Structure formats: structure tokens, C-alpha cells
Amino acid sequence: MGFELPLFYVFAAVAVVTSALVIGQRSPVYSVMLLIASFAALAGLYVLLDAPFVAVIQIIIYAGAILVLFLFVVMLLNAPKEAAPWERVAAGPRRAGAVLGVVLAGELAWALWHAALSREPAGGGQGMPAHAIDSVRAIGQVLYTDYAFAFEVTSLLILVAMVGAVVLAKRRV
Amino acid sequence: MVSLNHYLFLSAILFAIGTTGVFLRRNMITVLLSIEIMLNAANLTIVAFGRDWGAVDGQIIVFFVVTVAAAEAAVGLAIVIALFRLRESLDPDAFTSLKW
Structure with missing residues (x-):
């Protein structure tokens, strides 16, 4: 399977690029659209990970339902375009956010680099069925x-979320 | 064969992007989108470890995470709509009454 690594990098x-653009984008509509592209790429990664079920629910539920809900709310609210962070946010919180993000990335990269250097790619042989239907x-x-x-508890959670959303969005309860 | 480390690095990068977004953005909808990015980075880790471990349980946990994310999006967006109706703004700095 020589094409697996190039596909992974693509x-x-x-x-990564679309996720970064979601953060860098000032118009919420474009942010949601870019996040849909990002989730589609993640679905491709799930296919590479022998998890077609997760890839399909990523597309159907995440891109199809959750993000369309986001898009619906963005268009419903007709929110004004956000001012650039460097105009809007005070210098202190802005620097703290940037520093914390970089620190987190560095910390995670360091931990991975040192913890898992000796791992061999496991993949086949451990019992994960490779066939999609299985x-x-x-x-x-x-x-x-x-x-x-x-x-079963999940269904209760969804019921509570549904009732909560209706109560919150109603003008008068 | 793509190793586990590749996926863990990618997940770390995505999670850091989401965290940075939560800290930097001043639009409640974009903050919720950043949280979705972080949830997806965690999902990628879980699926990658599940494949590495050879168990199907990782994918089931992802199923539950997606369900919780759907519930979170529904309630979170309802809160955003209610707040927007109250102040005509999506800037979290406009809602500081609970801050002391």
C-alpha cells in the first residue's frame, strides 16, 4: 500500500490548513464552510484508519447535521463581521492566548516525541478486522x-438537550 | 503504513488550533466551532489508538462523543440565540454580568 502515506499527508x-483558516477567518459563514472541508478531510483519515463507520458518521452527523445547524444559526442571526483580534482584544489576553496555544502544541509534540519513539506501527495482526463490513x-x-x-442513556441525553434547546430559544416559557 | 505517531501529531496540531481559537476569537459561534475542532482532534486520537490496539471500542466511544457534540451544539446554539436576542451582539465580552 504505497499510496497510504501520501494520502495521509494530503x-x-x-x-490543518482549513482548521487554521476557520480560526483566521472573520466571517462566520466562511468559518463554517471551511470547517466542513476540514471534517471531510478527517473522514478521509478515518477511512485510512480502517474505520469506515466513523468516516460515514463524520460526514452525515458532523458535516450534515451539526455544521448545517451552525450555518443555519449564523444566517439566522445575521451577525456583523467580527473585528480583527488585534483591534478588538486587549494585548494581554491576546498574547496569553497565542502563548498558551504554542505552549500546548510544543508540550504535546515533546510528549509524543519522547514517549512513543520506539512504537512500531501495529496495524495488521492484532485482530482488527480489515474488511469494512466486518x-x-x-x-x-x-x-x-x-x-x-x-x-440508552444517550437517548435520554438527546431528549434533555432537545427540551433544553426549546426552553432556551423560546421567548416566554 | 502510517504509524500511530503520525496521527497523534496531527491530532495535537488540530487540538492546539482549536485551543488557540477559543482564546483568540471574540465571536461565540467561532468559539463553538473551535470546540468542535478540539472534539474532532480527540476523536482522531481515539480512533488511531483503537486501530493500534486492535479493538472496536474506540469507534464506539467516538459514536458517543459525536452524540454529545450534537447535544452540545443544540444547547449551545440555543444559548447563543437567546443571548443575541438580549444584547444584539455575539461578542462574549458583552456578557460579563456573571463576572466578578
């Missing part, structure tokens, strides 16, 4: 047996 580059089938079997309780 998807990773798209994900993968989804295995997820279903584990989800509805071992994680059945968590799955």
Missing part, C-alpha cells in the same frame, strides 16, 4: 451488548 494538510458489524455487536446501557 488529508492532514487539508485538515468492522461495522463488530461495532454493532459491541454497541448493543457491552455498551447497551450507555446507548
Whole structure:
């Protein structure tokens, strides 16, 4: 599989660049659109990771439902374009944010560099079914047996979120 | 074969981008988008470790994370709409009544 590494770099580059542009973009509509592109690249990475189920829910639920909800709210509110951070944010918080972001990236990179140098790429051989159909089938079997309780609680969570959203968005309760 | 480290590095970069966005941006919707980036970086880590471990549980955890993210987006956007109705602004600095 010689094309796996180039594909990884292409998807990773798209994900990083679009995510950075989401942060750098001043118009919220463009931010949401770029985030959809970023999530599409992440779905490609999930396919490379032998997780087609996650790739599909990434596209359908994240890009299809959650981000369209964001887009809907952005267009509904008709928010004014945000002023540039260097005009708007005081110098102190702005520097703190930049420094914290860089520190976090450096810290994570250092930890990974030192902790996992000796790891061999595991991949095949450990029992992960490589075939897509088997993968989804295995997820279903584990989800509805071992994680059945968590799955049921999820429905309660969604009900609470739905009621909460309706109550919050109503003018008078 | 792409190693686990590749995915962990990418996830770290994405998470740092999301964190920087939360700190730098002054638009509540963009802050929520940055949180989504961070959630996705965590998801990527979980799936990469799951593949490395050879277990399917990582993908199930991602399923739950996506569900919680959907609930969070619904409630968070409802709060944003309510706040916008109150002050006609999306700037978090306009809502400092709870600050002391």
C-alpha cells in the first residue's frame, strides 16, 4: 500500500490548513464552510484508519447535521463581521492566548516525541478486522451488548438537550 | 503504513488550533466551532489508538462523543440565540454580568 502515506499527508494538510483558516477567518459563514472541508478531510483519515463507520458518521452527523445547524444559526442571526483580534482584544489576553496555544502544541509534540519513539506501527495482526463490513458489524455487536446501557442513556441525553434547546430559544416559557 | 505517531501529531496540531481559537476569537459561534475542532482532534486520537490496539471500542466511544457534540451544539446554539436576542451582539465580552 504505497499510496497510504501520501494520502495521509494530503488529508492532514487539508485538515490543518482549513482548521487554521476557520480560526483566521472573520466571517462566520466562511468559518463554517471551511470547517466542513476540514471534517471531510478527517473522514478521509478515518477511512485510512480502517474505520469506515466513523468516516460515514463524520460526514452525515458532523458535516450534515451539526455544521448545517451552525450555518443555519449564523444566517439566522445575521451577525456583523467580527473585528480583527488585534483591534478588538486587549494585548494581554491576546498574547496569553497565542502563548498558551504554542505552549500546548510544543508540550504535546515533546510528549509524543519522547514517549512513543520506539512504537512500531501495529496495524495488521492484532485482530482488527480489515474488511469494512466486518468492522461495522463488530461495532454493532459491541454497541448493543457491552455498551447497551450507555446507548440508552444517550437517548435520554438527546431528549434533555432537545427540551433544553426549546426552553432556551423560546421567548416566554 | 502510517504509524500511530503520525496521527497523534496531527491530532495535537488540530487540538492546539482549536485551543488557540477559543482564546483568540471574540465571536461565540467561532468559539463553538473551535470546540468542535478540539472534539474532532480527540476523536482522531481515539480512533488511531483503537486501530493500534486492535479493538472496536474506540469507534464506539467516538459514536458517543459525536452524540454529545450534537447535544452540545443544540444547547449551545440555543444559548447563543437567546443571548443575541438580549444584547444584539455575539461578542462574549458583552456578557460579563456573571463576572466578578
